[in-house]
Amino acid sequence: MSEPIHIEHDVAADDYQLAGAASNNVKETLKMLGLSSSICRRAAIITYEAEMNLVIHGGGGRIAANIDQESVEIMAVDRGPGIPNVELAIQEGFTTAGDRAREMGFGAGMGLPNIKRNADIFEIDTEVGAGTTVRTVIYFQHGQ
Amino acid sequence: MTLEDIARVVGATSLCGEDKLAAIEVPKAYSCDLMSDVLAFCSPGAMLITGLTNIQIVRTAQMLDIPGVMFVRGKRPQEDTITLASDSGIPLIITQMSMFQVCGMLYAAGIKPCFDVRREN
Numbered sequence: 001m002s003e004p005i006h007i008e009h010d011v012a013a014d015d016y017q018l019a020g021a022a023s024n025n026v027k028e029t030l031k032m033l034g035l036s037s038s039i040c041r042r043a044a045i046i047t048y049e050a051e052m053n054l055v056i057h058g059g060g061g062r063i064a065a066n067i068d069q070e071s072v073e074i075m076a077v078d079r080g081p082g083i084p085n086v087e088l089a090i091q092e093g094f095t096t097a098g099d100r101a102r103e104m105g106f107g108a109g110m111g112l113p114n115i116k117r118n119a120d121i122f123e124i125d126t127e128v129g130a131g132t133t134v135r136t137v138i139y140f141q142h143g144q
Numbered sequence: 145m146t147l148e149d150i151a152r153v154v155g156a157t158s159l160c161g162e163d164k165l166a167a168i169e170v171p172k173a174y175s176c177d178l179m180s181d182v183l184a185f186c187s188p189g190a191m192l193i194t195g196l197t198n199i200q201i202v203r204t205a206q207m208l209d210i211p212g213v214m215f216v217r218g219k220r221p222q223e224d225t226i227t228l229a230s231d232s233g234i235p236l237i238i239t240q241m242s243m244f245q246v247c248g249m250l251y252a253a254g255i256k257p258c259f260d261v262r263r264e265n
Contacts (some may be wrong), residue, residue, distance in 0.1 A: 016198070016199070016200065017199060017224070019200065019203065020199075020200060020203030020204075020206070020207070021203075023203075023207060024203065024206050024207070027206070027207060037188065037209070041188065041207075041208060041209070044206075044207040044208070045183045045207060045208075047207075048183065048203070048204070048207045049180065049183065103198070104179070104196075104198050104200045105177060105178055105179035105180075105182075105194075105196050105198070105200055105201065105204070106178075106179055106180060106200070108178045108180045108181060109180075110178070110180030110181060110183070110184055111180060113184075114180060114183050114184050117184070
């Protein structure tokens with residue numbers, strides 16, 4: 001691709017019907033660009049888990065993807081309650097999700113660990129009462 | 145085995161994508177009701193066996209290019225779930241059997257797990 005590609009989607013709070021549509025759009029764009037199935041799969045998992053976090057925890061927010069020749073950067077930004085203990089939140093099995101999320105098959109405490117596992121760079125910036133930003137990067141040469 | 149073979153083994157019927165069942169080879173399966181576990185552990189090419197029927201099952205299948213989904217215990221998904229799967233080209237099948245019975249029968253028929261702990265040890 002000659003020019004970097006930017007994709008951005010608003011994600012609504014508690015909308016379990018539409019949740020995942022933004023992630024599917026990001027994934028389809030990556031597939032259309034001819035990236036490997038491994039890269040597309042990792043990016044899809046990151047985006048989908050991040051999108052579900054916006055739906056379940058963040059009070060909604062924004063998913064953005066920036067794709068250039070070397071990498072895809074995926075960001076999830078919300079103005080939700082923030083994460084009081086990030087160390088705890090990235091441990092597998094820790095969750096604060098409610099019944100509705102569990103009924104949908106989420107809230108098992110695997111979201112952030114799944115995001116971290118599939119990213120080459122994983123950064124989380126959070127402030128209680130102000131919101132959370134998760135930034136990830138996947139480099140293409142690492143996963144081809 | 146194809147999805148059509150699998151459906152025959154467990155007496156499953158098609159909810160959508162019936163015309164694709166004979167053409168899709170499925171070497172492995174993953175059975176789970178936790179979508180984050182599916183995202184973490186389901187291997188490429190594995191089909192999903194689940195007791196959940198909401199629309200996020202299809203979203204998860206979309207993300208991982210899961211070739212087909214089987215619903216157990218005769219739980220029929222809502223129409224919006226079937227519509228999204230149909231639009232996405234993901235076949236859905238449904239059986240009256242329990243997840244335990246389905247897994248046992250498909251394992252005996254040669255379907256592999258996504259990770260075989262005995263082999264790794």
